[in-house]
Amino acid sequence: MIVIESAALEDGGKGIRFPLPALGEFATGFVVRFNQLPYAYVNQCAHVSVELDWNEGDFFTAQGDYLICATHGAHYRPDNGFCVLGPCKGKSLKSIEVIEQNQKIMINIASISK
Numbered sequence: 001m002i003v004i005e006s007a008a009l010e011d012g013g014k015g016i017r018f019p020l021p022a023l024g025e026f027a028t029g030f031v032v033r034f035n036q037l038p039y040a041y042v043n044q045c046a047h048v049s050v051e052l053d054w055n056e057g058d059f060f061t062a063q064g065d066y067l068i069c070a071t072h073g074a075h076y077r078p079d080n081g082f083c084v085l086g087p088c089k090g091k092s093l094k095s096i097e098v099i100e101q102n103q104k105i106m107i108n109i110a111s112i113s114k
């Protein structure tokens with residue numbers, strides 16, 4: 001379980017990355033806040049297996065309405081990881097269970113396996 005402070009995650013702002021050892025030594029996940037709720041995903045494009053963020057923690061488009069893959073520009077819905085635009089349209093990011101309680105965000109990385 002990864003636990004972060006609720007205040008660390010701004011709505012539509014930078015995401016927070018975390019390691020996902022179950023998927024490999026260098027695998028990461030990330031959590032963002034969108035319309036007040038936290039959402040966590042495996043940091044891997046549904047198109048080619050690369051990380052999404054263009055600068056560390058930058059996952060949103062300039063408008064803040066979609067998550068974007070820096071490599072070829074796939075757009076994903078922040079609230080369910082569904083790809084609406086780009087080469088992997090119709091596919092989805094792998095989501096990770098996340099709950100927010102008592103000013104903490106808890107990410108259940110044990111819910112992810114290969």
Ligand code: FES
Binds near residue numbers: 045048070073074088
């Ligand atoms: S690698 Fe992400 S859109 Fe191609």
